[in-house]
Amino acid sequence: GEDVEQSLFLSVREGDSSVINCTYTDSSSTYLYWYKQEPGAGLQLLTYIFSNMDMKQDQRLTVLLNKKDKHLSLRIADTQTGDSAIYFCAESSGSARQLTFGSGTQLTVLP
Amino acid sequence: DAGITQSPRHKVTETGTPVTLRCHQTENHRYMYWYRQDPGHGLRLIHYSYGVKDTDKGEVSDGYSVSRSKTEDFLLTLESATSSQTSVYFCAITDRGDYEQYFGPGTRLTVT
Numbered sequence: 001g002e003d004v005e006q007s008l009f010l011s012v013r014e015g016d017s018s019v020i021n022c023t024y025t026d027s028s029s030t031y032l033y034w035y036k037q038e039p040g041a042g043l044q045l046l047t048y049i050f051s052n053m054d055m056k057q058d059q060r061l062t063v064l065l066n067k068k069d070k071h072l073s074l075r076i077a078d079t080q081t082g083d084s085a086i087y088f089c090a091e092s093s094g095s096a097r098q099l100t101f102g103s104g105t106q107l108t109v110l111p
Numbered sequence: 112d113a114g115i116t117q118s119p120r121h122k123v124t125e126t127g128t129p130v131t132l133r134c135h136q137t138e139n140h141r142y143m144y145w146y147r148q149d150p151g152h153g154l155r156l157i158h159y160s161y162g163v164k165d166t167d168k169g170e171v172s173d174g175y176s177v178s179r180s181k182t183e184d185f186l187l188t189l190e191s192a193t194s195s196q197t198s199v200y201f202c203a204i205t206d207r208g209d210y211e212q213y214f215g216p217g218t219r220l221t222v223t
Contacts (some may be wrong), residue, residue: 004153031210042201043154043214050210090155092212096142096161097205098169099212101153 004061006089006102013110016107020105022089025070029091032065034074034098037086046074046087076107114138115215117202123221130189134202134219136182143185145169145177147198148217154201160185164202192222 003025012018024032033048049056049063049072056063062075076083086106090099114137122131134143142161143175146154146169156169158177166177174196176188187198 033212035214036151042216045211045213048210071176090154096159096167097210097212098156098159099146099154099203100170101146101155103151105152 004089004091004100004102005056006087006105008103009108011108011110012079013080016079016080018074018079018083018107018109020076020087020107022072022074022102023070024072024089024091024100026091026093026100027070029090029093031097032063032072033076033088033090033092034061034063035088035090037088037104039085043088055106079107079109081111082111083107115202115213117200117218119218120216121127121219123223124192125223126193127191130192130220130222132187132200132220134185134187134215136185136204139182140202141182142146142205143179144203144205144212145175145185145187146201146203146214147171148201149198157200159185166223192220194222196220197222 006022034046035043036046037043060077063095064073088104089102116135118133139175144159145157148154155171160166178186200218205212
């Protein structure tokens, strides 16, 4: 079955760039997603990329996709304390757009 | 805000009792989903619906049933709750052709 993996923790200094990585196994994935979850809150869709794209940029966020290696990354430029949260990678490959999630990466931004 | 509400937002129940969680959407989306979130597992799909009365199982469907008698409501039922079903439950919607999947605020369920 499908599997999505992420590292559990990442710490960065305020103002630095953060890079969160994700690997997936399903080669039929059509879309890949990044969600943000703050403590006690629901999931906020940050961005997504179609599988035939290599890169997508949206303000401070850059998504890179290496389809050959099944590797997805999210770069956050000029990381702020408000970016501290759990970031989930997810892939969609089913006909009903159902998502398979990674376990999440806890990003901590240090002052 | 994709017009998704969940009720109740918090519930404590005893082992063996039936529980129904409700997801309500206001924008006539075709697809609706139930996920559960547990530490170390991210979110896992329980059931999903692709139309009124059309539902299918997800990865962790054992012990759960769903119903969708109206476009706007998707109900998740635990026929006889167990402690392993203590979790946070999220409802989500997406529109075919619209690849953005949005989540409700979640229901925290504790089974004692």
